[in-house]
Amino acid sequence: MTTVHEPRTSPEVGGIGHSVLRKEDDRFIRGAGNYLDDLNLPGMLHMAILRSPVAHARINSIDSSAAMEIEGVLAVITGEALEAHGLAWMPTLSGDTQAVLATDKVRFQGQEVAVVIATHPYIAHDALSHIDVDYEELEAITSPQQSLATSTLIRDEKEGQTDNVAYTWEAGDQDSTDAAFAAAARVVSLDTHYPRSHPAPLETCGVVADVNSITGQATIYMTSQAPHAIRTVFALVAGLPEEKIRIITQDIGGGFGNKVPVYPGYVVATAASLLIGKPVKWIESRTENLISTGFARDFHMHSELALDGNNRITAMRANILSDQGAFFSDAQPTQFRAGLFHICTGSYDFPSAHVTAKGAYTNKAPGGVAYRCSFRVTEASYLIERLVDNAAHEVGIDPADFRALNFIREDQFPYLSPTGFVYDSGNYHGAMDKAKEMIGYDAWRARQAEQNSDPDATKLIGIGVASFTEVVGAGPSRQYDILGLKMFDSAELRIHPTGKAILKLGVQTQGQGHETTFAQIVAEELGIPYSDIKVMYGDTDNTPYGLGTYASRSTPVGGAATAVVSRKIRAKAQKLAAHLLEAAEEDLDWEPGKFTVKGTDQSVTIQDVAFAAYTNHPVGMEAGLEGVTYYDPPNMTYPFGTYIVVAEVDTGDGTWKVLEMVAVDDCGVRINPMIVDGQITGGLTEGFAKANMQWITFDDDGNCIGSNFMDYLVPTAWETPRYQLGETVTPSPHHPIGAKGVGESATVGSPAAFTNAVIDALWSRGVSNIDMPVLPHRVWGALNGVEVSP
Amino acid sequence: MQITVNINGASETRDVEPRRLLVDFIRSDAGLTGTHIGCDTSSCGACTVLLDGRPVKSCTVLAVQADGSEVKTVEGLAEGGELHPVQAAFKQHHGLQCGFCTPGMMLVGSALLEDNPDPTDEEVRWAISGNICRCTGYMNIVTAIQAAGGEGS
Numbered sequence: 001m002t003t004v005h006e007p008r009t010s011p012e013v014g015g016i017g018h019s020v021l022r023k024e025d026d027r028f029i030r031g032a033g034n035y036l037d038d039l040n041l042p043g044m045l046h047m048a049i050l051r052s053p054v055a056h057a058r059i060n061s062i063d064s065s066a067a068m069e070i071e072g073v074l075a076v077i078t079g080e081a082l083e084a085h086g087l088a089w090m091p092t093l094s095g096d097t098q099a100v101l102a103t104d105k106v107r108f109q110g111q112e113v114a115v116v117i118a119t120h121p122y123i124a125h126d127a128l129s130h131i132d133v134d135y136e137e138l139e140a141i142t143s144p145q146q147s148l149a150t151s152t153l154i155r156d157e158k159e160g161q162t163d164n165v166a167y168t169w170e171a172g173d174q175d176s177t178d179a180a181f182a183a184a185a186r187v188v189s190l191d192t193h194y195p196r197s198h199p200a201p202l203e204t205c206g207v208v209a210d211v212n213s214i215t216g217q218a219t220i221y222m223t224s225q226a227p228h229a230i231r232t233v234f235a236l237v238a239g240l241p242e243e244k245i246r247i248i249t250q251d252i253g254g255g256f257g258n259k260v261p262v263y264p265g266y267v268v269a270t271a272a273s274l275l276i277g278k279p280v281k282w283i284e285s286r287t288e289n290l291i292s293t294g295f296a297r298d299f300h301m302h303s304e305l306a307l308d309g310n311n312r313i314t315a316m317r318a319n320i321l322s323d324q325g326a327f328f329s330d331a332q333p334t335q336f337r338a339g340l341f342h343i344c345t346g347s348y349d350f351p352s353a354h355v356t357a358k359g360a361y362t363n364k365a366p367g368g369v370a371y372r373c374s375f376r377v378t379e380a381s382y383l384i385e386r387l388v389d390n391a392a393h394e395v396g397i398d399p400a401d402f403r404a405l406n407f408i409r410e411d412q413f414p415y416l417s418p419t420g421f422v423y424d425s426g427n428y429h430g431a432m433d434k435a436k437e438m439i440g441y442d443a444w445r446a447r448q449a450e451q452n453s454d455p456d457a458t459k460l461i462g463i464g465v466a467s468f469t470e471v472v473g474a475g476p477s478r479q480y481d482i483l484g485l486k487m488f489d490s491a492e493l494r495i496h497p498t499g500k501a502i503l504k505l506g507v508q509t510q511g512q513g514h515e516t517t518f519a520q521i522v523a524e525e526l527g528i529p530y531s532d533i534k535v536m537y538g539d540t541d542n543t544p545y546g547l548g549t550y551a552s553r554s555t556p557v558g559g560a561a562t563a564v565v566s567r568k569i570r571a572k573a574q575k576l577a578a579h580l581l582e583a584a585e586e587d588l589d590w591e592p593g594k595f596t597v598k599g600t601d602q603s604v605t606i607q608d609v610a611f612a613a614y615t616n617h618p619v620g621m622e623a624g625l626e627g628v629t630y631y632d633p634p635n636m637t638y639p640f641g642t643y644i645v646v647a648e649v650d651t652g653d654g655t656w657k658v659l660e661m662v663a664v665d666d667c668g669v670r671i672n673p674m675i676v677d678g679q680i681t682g683g684l685t686e687g688f689a690k691a692n693m694q695w696i697t698f699d700d701d702g703n704c705i706g707s708n709f710m711d712y713l714v715p716t717a718w719e720t721p722r723y724q725l726g727e728t729v730t731p732s733p734h735h736p737i738g739a740k741g742v743g744e745s746a747t748v749g750s751p752a753a754f755t756n757a758v759i760d761a762l763w764s765r766g767v768s769n770i771d772m773p774v775l776p777h778r779v780w781g782a783l784n785g786v787e788v789s790p
Numbered sequence: 791m792q793i794t795v796n797i798n799g800a801s802e803t804r805d806v807e808p809r810r811l812l813v814d815f816i817r818s819d820a821g822l823t824g825t826h827i828g829c830d831t832s833s834c835g836a837c838t839v840l841l842d843g844r845p846v847k848s849c850t851v852l853a854v855q856a857d858g859s860e861v862k863t864v865e866g867l868a869e870g871g872e873l874h875p876v877q878a879a880f881k882q883h884h885g886l887q888c889g890f891c892t893p894g895m896m897l898v899g900s901a902l903l904e905d906n907p908d909p910t911d912e913e914v915r916w917a918i919s920g921n922i923c924r925c926t927g928y929m930n931i932v933t934a935i936q937a938a939g940g941e942g943s
Contacts, residue, residue, distance in 0.1 A: 025881040028889030029873070031824020031864030035890065038823035122807070202828045202836055202890040202924050253826070253890030254924045286829040511888025511925050678884050681927030709833035709922070717915040717928040 008524065009592045014531065015524030016737060019674035023531070024515045027251075034250040036206045036223050037283050044208065045074060047269050047282040048124035050114040050131050051292065052106035055142070055363040055702020056154070057135035059102055059113070067116060067130040072123040076131060077272060078114045079103035090237045090267055093229075093260070093482055094337075096166070096328035097158070098366060100264045104157055106135065107326035108365050109702050110291035112264040117272050117280060140702035144300060144323045144360035154326060154361040166328040166359035171342035171419045177354035180315030184306035188391040193771045194379045195695035196298040196323065196364075198712060199371040201510070203253020204284035205263060205293055209270040213277040219246045220270055225259045225508050226331075226548025229485055231540045233262050238270065249538035255510035256686070257369040258294040260331045260550050290712055291704045295364075295696060296371030298323040299379040303344075305387050311395050313350040313406050316418075318383060320357040327366035328359060331550070332375055333480045333487065339376025340471050342419035346384035347428045347469045347640060349408040353418035363702045372686055372747040374472040374551040385466040385752030386759075386769070393763045399465045399756070400441060400644075404432055407467070414733075421471055423638045427730045428467055431664045435465075435642040438726050439662040444646050452764060458652050461659075462761025464645040468749035472741040473556025473637045482547065488632045489553065490544035491561035493522065493569055495625040497614040499607030501528055505537040506546015507558035512743055513675045514554065518562050520671050521737060525566030526573075527593020527606050544628055552639070552741035555671070556732075561631035563736035568627040573609045576625075579618040580604050637732045637740035641665040643684075643749050647757035651765075654780030656758050658688070658721035663750070666728040668740035676742050677725055683746025684723050689715050691754030695773050697790065793857035797822065798866030806853045812846075813837040815853035816863060824864035824893045828922070835921030838894030839863050845898045847920070864893030867900065875938040876900045885934035887925035894921050899935035907939045 009015030027033050064076035079101035082088040089097045102113050114131055118124035139152045147154070147164040155161045181187060208221040218240055224230050227247040235242040252259060265282045273280040284293065299322050306315040320338060324330075332339050338357035345353050359368075370376070392402035407428040408415050415423040436442075441463070448461040477486035490506035503522055505514065519533035537543055546558060570590070577595035578585040581602055588595045596603040604612075613625035643663045649656040663680055670676045693713040696706035706712040731738025751772060758774050759767060767782045781788035794803045795815070802820050816825050816839065825848060828836030832850040839848045840862040848861075867874040876899045879885065886892040895918055902909055902917040909917070914932045923931060 021881055022884070024889070025886060028886055028892050029864075029877040029880050029896065030868065031822070031893050033824070033889050035823075035826065037817075037827065040818075122809075200924065202834060202888070202922060203826070204828075252888060253828075254888040256924070286831065286834075511890075513887070674884050678887060678926060678930060681929050682887065682925045683927075685927035686924070708831045709829045710831060714834075714922050714924065716919040716922060717932065718919040720915075720928050722911075722929065723927070 009527065013523050013527055013529050013592060014520055015592060016520060016669060016671050018520065019672055020516060020520065020530060022513050022516045024513065035203055035253050036208065036221060036250060039208050039221055041208065041210055041279040044279040044281055045117050045119060045276065046121040046124045047272060047280050048116050048121065048128055049112050049265060049288065050128045052102065052109055052111040052113055054106065054135055054137055055109045055140040056138040057106050058138060059105060060134040060136055062114060063132040064114060067127040070123065070127045070130060072119040073116055073127045074276060075117040075272065076114055077101065077268060082271060087238065087267065087271055090262065092327060092329035093262065093331035094328045095334065095483065098327040098329050100267045107154055108363050109704055110365055115268050115272065117276060140363045142362060142364065142698050142700060142702050144321045144362060147360040147362050154363060164361045166324040166361050167337040168358050169337040170356040172354040173352060174354045176352040177315045177317055180352045181306045181317065184314060185309040186307045186395065187304055188307065188387065188394050189304045190387045190390055190769060191302050192383065192386060192769060194297045194299040194301065194382055195772055197296050197371060197690055197694055198290050198696055199256035199258035199294060199296060199369065200290065200712065200714060201254030201256055201258050204286060204289040205259060206283040207266045207269045208279055208281045209273040210279040211270065211273040217244050218270065219248065221248045221250065222266060223252055223259045224249045225255045225510060225550050227508060227538055227540050228506060228545045229482060229547055230262060232485065237267060247540045249508055252510040257296060257371040257373065257550055259510065260369055261294060261329055263293050286709060287707045290696065291707045292365050294369040295325065295367035296369050297379060298368065301379065301383050303383055303387050305391050307391060307395065311397060311402065311405060313348050315350060315352040316345055318344055318355045322357065322359045322368065323362050323364065324359040324368055325362055325364040325366035329366040330368035331370065331482055333474060333482055335479055336375060339370065340374055341376040341380045343377050343421060343469065343471045344380035344384050345417050345419060346381065347408060347467045348388065348406045349412065351418055355419060364698060370551055372683060372744045374470060374474065374744060377470050378748045381468040381748045382752045385468060386755060389465065389756045389759065390768055400432060400436060403465065403467050404429055422635060423469065424635055424732050424734055425730050426469065426638060426640050427666065427728060428640060430728045431640060431642040431666055432467055434726050434728055435644045435662050435664040438724060439644045439646065439660060441644065458650060460649045460651060460761040462647045462649060462757040464647065464753045464755065464757025464760055465642065466749050466753035466756060467642045469638055469640045470745060470748050471636045471638055472552035472744065473633055474551050474553055475636055476634060477632045485547060487547050488630045489546040489557035489561050490628065490630045491558060491565045492544045492628040493565045493626065495569060495610045497611050499528060499532065499610040501533045503533055503535045503562065504543040505535065505558050506544050507549045507554040508537050510549065512554065512679065517671045517675055518559065521559055521562045522566050524592065525563055526570060552744045555739045556637045556735060556741045557631055557633055559739055560633060560736050561629045564631055565627045565629035568629065569625055572625060573606060575621065576609045576612050576617065577604050580608065580612055634734050637668065637735060639667045639740040639742060639745050641745060641749055643753040645753045645757040647761060649758055649761040649779060651783055654776035656779065661721050662724045662726060663746060664726040664728060665742060665745050666730050667742035667745060668730060668732045668735065669738035671739060679743050680725055680746045681723055683744060684750045685715055685720050686747045687750030688721060688754055691751045691772050691774055693773050791854060793854055795856045796860045798862060808854055810853040811849055812851040812853045812856050813848035816848060816861065822863050822865050826890055826893065828890065835894045836891055838897050838921060840897055840901055843901065845901050864896060867896060874900060876935060879934040879938035883930050883934040883937055885926065885931045891921060891923045895923065895931055899938065902935065903939045909936060909939060
């Protein structure tokens, strides 16, 4: 049932459903945030990285003698030096290996070749130009198709690697799918490329490594979305004892998936600090960020949909070729090499699907990270929503009606998808109906019919619909791990004698507002005001182990852990309350913040109980009111929504603009509606960017085009559309507070809505696909039947 | 060469390399880390400060160019412990998430409101179009700046 929940707690307590203002804002609005580059340790040195100017070359020699002559330069470190310590290569989070500093070959433009350690960042960067590297250039492989066809081996150092295939993977059932296609009344196909993009958080990546040469203690300050996992990887890579590694992540200026992997810069800075005995800082430049760390997407997708004579979908086939770059350095769960792409059956009810995926090494930067996305869900959602839209147009049914005809119905949940997911809950018709009503769908269709029917019209209206379903919150330990680390998450809660609390998390905020929303979960469960709860994270010495924040897993997993640990504490509090009230436990009623003896006005507050836990605990009970929980989710959560975009396309110059957009999201129970809305408007803008302007491409020599914010476009306030937001609430039945996660929904769901709007405008002019970004010259070319450069 | 820059009312005299960027002077020499660096190409505006009252991207100004000038950074927005209306409005209207662009956005907003206390949505968007935010989608930033204007007028 779709209902909007009224808060159970008072605004002062600020539990679930209150749009309380963010606790973290006070420091940010005063310029008192603690971002990595704000950290300066005594005696700290600075590192700059020499990167390859070419995409594929053998390294004949590196001469760093001139750089060493420069005053202020303390060291130049090359791959050869690291090799002596077994550190020239490191494992990736996807179980591949990646060069820390190149030894044999460089495999992409921008690859790390050497570093300079100097007393000042300007000196370190100056010295880079004094390092002489002799490169012998090799064929640059710049597409996955070329990669699979060539005999040139990119990963020739890798034992047993005889081709350029990084992985293969499949899901679903081929036989039943083939049979459905053989019996289909109509088959609709779509070939599309989801282009390479970059999360590009406004703060780039960086590290300050401080290894104490006497104690061996390594304190590593890092921009990491997953500090605990990184600590373990560091222990494995560097052979450092794990108890002597402390990863500290302070405020992060946005992450979006960019700050999940381990990057060579982190490892070399740590090695340099170990070698020199002083703290070493490395801060990525924007160009380094865009050309070397954490690209996303780059999926070439072939897909087909089988329809029966009643326009019901009966099966889907998809065949994916992903461009992995030089190293398979995504952070995909071990069992899911193409992430959770098999959510590509989307919001639709049909029995058969078969998906195959192959990843190819190319001479491009490694990545494939989940950019604001739960492991390739974005690509999957884009594909099915584009495919369904084209199917609707081909059969001549309104795209919203075609979706409604094929949606999984509310009474079918839990729903087993043909690729094996068990959707926990949903109400797709509800979200669609709400979105149509909000935007005035029928009126827009009428206006479109009128305006577009004029054969001389130069402004065409298009209405784009996308009804996405995500799968987030990795994940149940039987299926989900990264490098063997199960994807549970944790919360530790300490209630102090005065009733104030500290909550320590294994997840890691990057701007999502965890200091506020996680305090609100405790407030909901215990009735302690959210303002009395300090939320801590990002220090591996002082927080419980967790896999971090990405793939919309904070609320589904860490939020669940927070609710469960709060309930554990409430159970103990009830025993304490019974002791204080001299009543039986089962005779107590609970309302947030207070135990009352049934049928009386005798009560104690949670604060009274907390004080008693340290001053008056009963004989036979442990003192204190603290707990820790490691939450292993029983299932993933499945946020969904319907987005509708009205766009106007200028047939003269191919530009298009958004006239109106409605986004109806159902992320289950909303903890802080204000913060949820902020996540959505931000995510919609990142989706708009991809549809409208943004991509990273390469020339035939493997030169990266898109290495700064003048080439890799990020929308400003001027280009960004205005949005209207709506909600339905279908709580997750298995999540302790019914929440599902929302940080990524809009980035996942919106690109197809924007693209569909443009295609919807142009369908009657014979245009059935334009790949993102839907740039003006592509629109113009498609309209005029002219092949244009990409 | 020796320069003197008045930052948030305090005079900073330093010997700097001619090539030293104003943003590095502010962050490293004056120790005011509220001004951020986001792109190095004057595209993102995270390093925006007010130079003699005008917003500039301090990654594209040499420190020596600021000799004898007054610079206001985010740390100088609040006066006497009292938040500037723009600061209060950014919190009130959820105009920030990760906080990295926020100092630049607030300074541009404050400069806009000096000239135009009641800007339209379009006027705010144009004013902040040199500043990138990756988190919010801008709607709440625009609302915050407009609300701060309403408060001041």
